[in-house]
Amino acid sequence: MSQPMLTGYRVLDITQIVAGPTCSRILAEMGAEVVKLELAPFGDRTRVGGLRATSPQHKGCSQSTYFVQHNHSKKSLALDFKSEKGRALIRSMIPKFDVLVENFSPGVMARAGLGYDELEKLNPRLVMCSISLAGQTGALAHSPGYDYVAQAYAGITDLIGEPDGEPALITMAIGDASTGVAAAMSIGFALLHRERTGEGQYIDTSLLDTYFNMHEVAVPRVSLRKNYNPKRTGSQHPDGGPTGIFKCGDGTYLTLAILPHQWESFVDALEMPELRLDERFATAALRRDNNLALKDILEGWLARFTNREEAIRALERNRIPCAPVLTLREAMQHPHLRERGVVRRVKNSHLGEFDIPGPLARFSSWQVEKELHADLLGASNEEILRDLAGLTPEEIIELYRERVLVRDPLLERSEARSREAVAVG
Missing domain, CATH: 3.40.50.10540 (Crotonobetainyl-coa:carnitine coa-transferase; domain 1)
Structure with missing residues (x-):
């Protein structure tokens, strides 16, 4: 060595x-x-x-x-x-x-x-x-x-x-x-x-x-749009996705990040083919504009599971990027880390x-x-x-x-x- x-x-x-x-x-x-x-x-x-x-x-x-x-x-x-x-x-x-x-x-x-x-x-x-x-x-x-x-x-x-x-x-x-x-x-x-x-x-x-x-995408947008200023969006990413923090049925939280090319896989994971026909979610821009409605649908789906781990397994079967929101102590005890x-x-x-x-x-x-x-x-x-x-x-x-x-x-x-x-x- x-x-x-x-x-x-x-x-x-x-x-x-x-x-x-x-x-x-x-x-x-x-x-x-x-x-x-x-x-x-x-x-x-x-x-x-x-x-x-x-x-x-x-x-x-x-x-x-x-x-x-x-x-x-x-x-x-x-x-x-x-x-x-x-x-x-x-x-x-x-x-x-x-x-x-x-x-x-x-x-x-x-x-x-x-x-x-x-x-x-x-x-x-x-x-x-x-x-x-x-x-x-x-x-x-x-x-x-x-x-x-x-x-x-x-x-x-x-x-x-x-x-x-x-x-x-x-x-x-x-x-x-x-x-x-x-x-x-x-x-x-x-x-x-x-x-x-x-x-x-x-x-x-x-x-x-x-x-x-550290600004990801906002600087060019502000530069090009004279009247545009990004706003605080709490636990949700401003570009939607859905990407953000979501509440599970057991009261815990998970983070999920969906890029536009992963939308079809996300719909498959939720087993909700009707979302493909929903005009509110037809494009990435529309999903961003209707992000709160999408958040409600996702959290309703998460509420069906007994615990967060079951929901994560269902998402990961379709290669959906997600993670439990861990406390620092939980992170420090994680076997991977x-x-x-x-x-x-x-x-x-x-x-x-x-x-x-x-x-x-x-x-x-x-x-x-x-x-x-x-x-x-x-x-x-x-x-x-x-x-x-x-x-x-x-x-x-x-x-x-x-x-x-x-x-x-x-x-x-x-x-x-x-x-x-x-x-x-």
Whole structure:
């Protein structure tokens, strides 16, 4: 079995929360050595998110389930980004990195003397990727915000919810995660370009760009029709089909998606040949316009079955795309997701054993690591500064003394116990 594809590449990750860490986590899973530069004194803000260790021996531990999910497989370097000594250390290490990923507000890196124009002088082969709300240029470039703000600006939020209700929020980081994937993909392309030409380059990615690209068919329609604005359609797809969420006889729900070429098979599944003669459903456009009537017919048919599983089997006999609407717990317990590693079980010495999402792709010549590790805050300080910045142990101790470097208190206690054990021995 071959090594991971990015083995030998080194990434400096100056990001936090979700979008940036998703990007660098993907690179780490693909084999890159990722150094996560965390801002003193707290590190990545997600270290205090999710669930945290509660046992007395782990009190104050800078580890959480949120942090582990998005930052496993990385080395933690925790320093004071605002101090000139800290920034000088970063600059000194830039020639040793292939990639730098950051998600500060636009302009922060340049003001710190770490903009791409400066860094490419230190390392012309560097691939630098910035992740932001709305990009590095444009009217919104300096606006603060997170996933949900980009979602609103992209015209996504307005299309979610019931037709006669208020807009609704997608309460998960879809834009963050997708932007992280887009950034990782772009970095891969840039590294391929570098292998061919020797040139590094700068990449500008944003949550708003990613969200706007999620519009399926509506953008050209709005562009071509002056008075057209898509409306919220609740649990039903605006183009009908029928496509959407439907109630079953046992009170559960299923999702069904019918494209125009599947209409005949759908009629066969329902065993209602009369629908072929019903003028309301003669074309895809008419089925869209009469979608509520079609929904009533379908839910009446679903009500005949004792349970949802029977209805799904009847639909699948005619190759109708459908699925039960599962709770998250049900999805996590599904044998398919378990078998493929989509749900990944991890063990953490501070938090115990729990599930996280697995990798996004499978490769024929490489398998993902079975064991995962997530650094405590600053756990790799000494290793990184020794190997990449050439510092001596005495110089590193002085940086701790000056609070340029920080680390998790558990590391201090562990070292103290080790020294005591050596003294006793």
